Amino acid sequence: MDTSELIHFLKARSLKLVTAESCTAGLIASSIADVEGAGDLLECAFVAYSPAAKERCLGVRPETIARFNLTSEAVAREMAEGALRGSCASLAISNTGVTDDVDPDIPAGTQCYGWAFRDGDRSPVVFSETRQFDGDRNEIRRRSADYALARIPHWHALFEARHGAPTGSNAASA
Numbered sequence: 001m002d003t004s005e006l007i008h009f010l011k012a013r014s015l016k017l018v019t020a021e022s023c024t025a026g027l028i029a030s031s032i033a034d035v036e037g038a039g040d041l042l043e044c045a046f047v048a049y050s051p052a053a054k055e056r057c058l059g060v061r062p063e064t065i066a067r068f069n070l071t072s073e074a075v076a077r078e079m080a081e082g083a084l085r086g087s088c089a090s091l092a093i094s095n096t097g098v099t100d101d102v103d104p105d106i107p108a109g110t111q112c113y114g115w116a117f118r119d120g121d122r123s124p125v126v127f128s129e130t131r132q133f134d135g136d137r138n139e140i141r142r143r144s145a146d147y148a149l150a151r152i153p154h155w156h157a158l159f160e161a162r163h164g165a166p167t168g169s170n171a172a173s174a
Contacts, residue, residue, distance in 0.1 A: 001150055001153065003031055003032070003034065003035050003149070004035055006032075006149055006150075006152065006153075007032070007035050007037055007038065007041060009152065009153055009156075010041045010091075010152070011037070011040065011041065013156065014090070015041070015090050015091045015152075015156070016040075016041060016042075016043045016088065016089045016090050016091065017029075017032060017041055017042050017043060017089055017091050017092070017093065018042075018043045018044050018045065018046070018083045018084065018086075018087040018089035018091070018092045018093075019042075019045040019046065019083065019092070019093050019094070019095075020045075020046045020048060020058050020079040020080055020082060020083035020092060020093070020094035020095075020114075021045065021046065021047050021048070021094070021095050022047075022048060022049055022054065022070075022079070022094075022095060022096040022097070023095055023096060023097040023098065023099065023111060023140075023141060023144060024095045024141050024144050024145045024148070025047050025049065025141070026045060026047045027141055027142060027144075027145035028045075028093055028095065028145045028148050028149060029042060029045035030145075031145055031146070031149055032149070043087045043088055043089040044086075044087050044089070046058060046079075046082075046083055046086070048079070051065055051070060054070075054075065054078075054079060054096075057082070057086070058078065058079045058082030058083060058086070058094075059078065059081070059082035059085065060075055060078040060079055060082060061078065064078055069103070069105065069106065070096055071096055071097050071098050071103065071106045071110055071111075071112055072096070072112055073112050073113075073114070073128035073129065073130055075096050075112065076094045076095065076096050076112040076113050076114035076128050077094075077114045077116075077126045077128050078114075079094035079096060079114060080092040080093065080094040080114030080115065080116035080124070080126055080128075081114075081116055081124050081126060083116070084116050084118055084124050089118070090117065090118045091115070091116070091117055091118070091152070091156075092114070092115070092116040092124075093113065093114070093115055093148050093149070093152070094113065094114040094115075094116075095111060095112070095113055095144060095145070095148055096111075096112050097109075097110050097111035097112055097140075097144065098110055099136075099137040099140040099141060100137060107132055108140075109132045109133045109134055109135070109140050110130065110131075110132050111130065111131050111132070111133060111140070111144040111147070112128065112129075112130045113128060113129055113130070113131070113147075113148055113151070114126055114127070114128045115127045115128070115148075115151065115152065115155040117155075117156070117159045117163075119159075119163055125159050125162070125163060127155045127158065127159070129151075131144075131147060133147075
C-alpha cells in the first residue's frame with residue numbers, strides 16, 4: 001500500500017495519527033506529511049531519541065527500559081500509549097530500534113513497533129511487533145518507517161475484529 005492509499009484508508013475510517021518515534025526520528029510522520037491532505041490526518045509527532053525523553057515526553061517507565069532494553073516491544077508499547085495520552089489522535093504508531101551494532105544483545109537493524117488505537121473512554125488497545133532490516137543506517141530507518149505505516153490496515157482490522165468499536169472522530173475527542 002503506497003502512502004496515498006494509506007491516506008485514503010485513514011480518511012475513510014476517520015483515523016487521526018500521532019507518532020512516537022525514536023530510531024526513525026520523524027520519518028513516519030514525514031511520510032504522511034508528504035501527501036496532500038495530511039493535515040486532516042496527522043495530529044502531532046513526538047521524536048524522543050534519548051531514554052530521558054522517552055520517559056519525560058511519553059511516560060515510558062524507567063523500570064520498563066531497565067528490564068526490557070530500549071529496543072523492545074515493551075518500550076514501543078509504552079511509547080504508543082504515551083503518545084495517545086498526549087494527543088487527540090485515535091491511532092498512535094511508535095518505533096524504537098537500532099541500526100548499528102551498538103548493543104551486543106540486539107542485532108543491528110532490529111526495530112520494535114507499537115500501534116495503539118483509542119477505544120472511546122476505555123484504555124488504548126495496543127499491538128506490537130519486532131522486525132529486523134538489512135542495509136545501511138538510513139536504509140533501515142526508511143524501511144522501518146514504511147513498514148510501520150504499511151501495517152496500519154492489518155492492526156486496525158484486528159482491532160475492529162476484537163473490539164468492534166469505532167476509532168474515528170468521536171473516539172478521538174474522548
